[in-house]
Amino acid sequence: EIVLTQSPGTLSLSPGERATLSCRASQSVSNYLAWYQQKPGQAPRLLISGASNRATGIPDRFSGSGSGTDFTLTISRLEPEDSAVYYCQQYDTLITFGQGTRLEIK
Amino acid sequence: EVQLLESGGGLVQPGGSLRLSCTASGFTFSKYAVSWVRQTPGQGLEWVSAISGSDDGTYHADSVKGRFTISRDNSKNTLYLQMNSLRAEDTAVYFCAKAPLGSCTNTRCYNFDYWGQGTRVTVSS
Numbered sequence: 001e002i003v004l005t006q007s008p009g010t011l012s013l014s015p016g017e018r019a020t021l022s023c024r025a026s027q028s029v030s031n032y033l034a035w036y037q038q039k040p041g042q043a044p045r046l047l048i049s050g051a052s053n054r055a056t057g058i059p060d061r062f063s064g065s066g067s068g069t070d071f072t073l074t075i076s077r078l079e080p081e082d083s084a085v086y087y088c089q090q091y092d093t094l095i096t097f098g099q100g101t102r103l104e105i106k
Numbered sequence: 107e108v109q110l111l112e113s114g115g116g117l118v119q120p121g122g123s124l125r126l127s128c129t130a131s132g133f134t135f136s137k138y139a140v141s142w143v144r145q146t147p148g149q150g151l152e153w154v155s156a157i158s159g160s161d162d163g164t165y166h167a168d169s170v171k172g173r174f175t176i177s178r179d180n181s182k183n184t185l186y187l188q189m190n191s192l193r194a195e196d197t198a199v200y201f202c203a204k205a206p207l208g209s210c211t212n213t214r215c216y217n218f219d220y221w222g223q224g225t226r227v228t229v230s231s
Contacts, residue, residue, distance in 0.1 A: 001168070034217035036151075043201055043221035044151065055219065087151055091215040094165060095141070095153040 002026055002090050004098035012104040019075040021101045023088035028068045032092035035064055035073045038100075039084045047086075048073065080105050108132040108220045110202050115225030122192050122229070128185040128202030128222055136160065136180040139205040139216060142187045144198035145224070154200070155187060158209030165210060170196075192229045199224040 003026040013019055023033065031051040036044035046055040048064035051071060063074045075082055083105045088098040114126040128140070141156040155176035156165045164176050175188040185202050203218035210216065 032214065036218075043223055044218075045221075046217060046219050049206075049217045049219075089151075089153075089217060091217055093213050094167075094210075095156065095215050097143075097151040097153065099150045 002029060002093050002096050004088055004090055004096055006086075006088060006098035006101045008101060009099075010102045010104065012106060013078055014106045015078055015080060017078050019073075019078055019082070019103055021073040021075075021086055021103070023066075023071040023073070023098050025069045025071075025090055029090040029092035031067045032090055033064075033066070033071050034089045034091065035062075036087045036089065037082075037084045038087065044087060075103075078105055108204065110204060110220060110222035112200065112202050112222045112225035115200065115227045117228045117230065118192055119231050120193060120229055123188070123190045124192065124227060126187040126189065126200055126202075126225060126227070130183045130185065130202075130204070133204070135178075135183040137208055139207055139209050140178065140185045141203050141205065141218065142176060142185075143201045143203050143218070143221075144196075144227075145201070146195075146198045152198075156205075156210065156215060157185070160208065163209055165213075165215070189227070192227075194229050197227060197229045199226050 007022045033051045035048040038044040052064045085100045109131045142154040157176045173191045201224045202222045204220040205216035207216045
């Protein structure tokens with residue numbers, strides 16, 4: 001099973017700042033990696049697929065990069081509504097999720 | 107508008123069984139793979155099972171293999187999860203999720219572009 005490790009566990013930033021979230025895979029997943037945002041009481045929402053392709057309707061403040069084992073989700077110009085838990089997911093070999101990064105907006 | 111609506115959750119005793127359903131609308135159901143993903147209280151996401159659009163391929167996570175069975179009825183636009191021999195650690199919110207593809211290719215699968223709101227399963231005596 002491919003294990004995804006996300007860091008940091010929690011990130012606390014102010015509006016307007018930039019957030020950098022990391023996802024590391026235990027073996028290469030090529031670019032078969034997605035990012036999701038989940039707010040309390042809601043289902044996850046797809047942000048990024050194929051490591052760097054924004055999903056429909058996602059603002060260009062959200063960007064993804066990386067390939068192989070190291071991936072990054074960057075959120076520029078943070079807004080209060082970006083407060084959520086962010087998960088990465090690999091789909092190169094079946095499907096696994098990272099444990100999540102909680103982003104708090106001060 | 108794509109919609110996925112789960113049902114069938116509830117309280118069940120350890121060792122018991124439960125069948126979850128997910129009714130889909132707003133897209134051609136038979137063309138797309140779908141999965142069940144669960145989330146334990148306060149914890150992260152765990153993929154459970156996947157099935158191809160044409161119902162000719164299924165996959166299950168090791169944690170549920172031999173106990174859970176995923177199936178679909180394309181004539182009813184409905185996905186199912188039959189859960190047997192339930193354990194306390196199966197307690198979770200179960201989401202159905204739609205893939206943008208029809209199937210996994212070998213074991214290379216997919217991300218999820220739409221999710222339901224989930225149904226809660228509690229396994230407790």
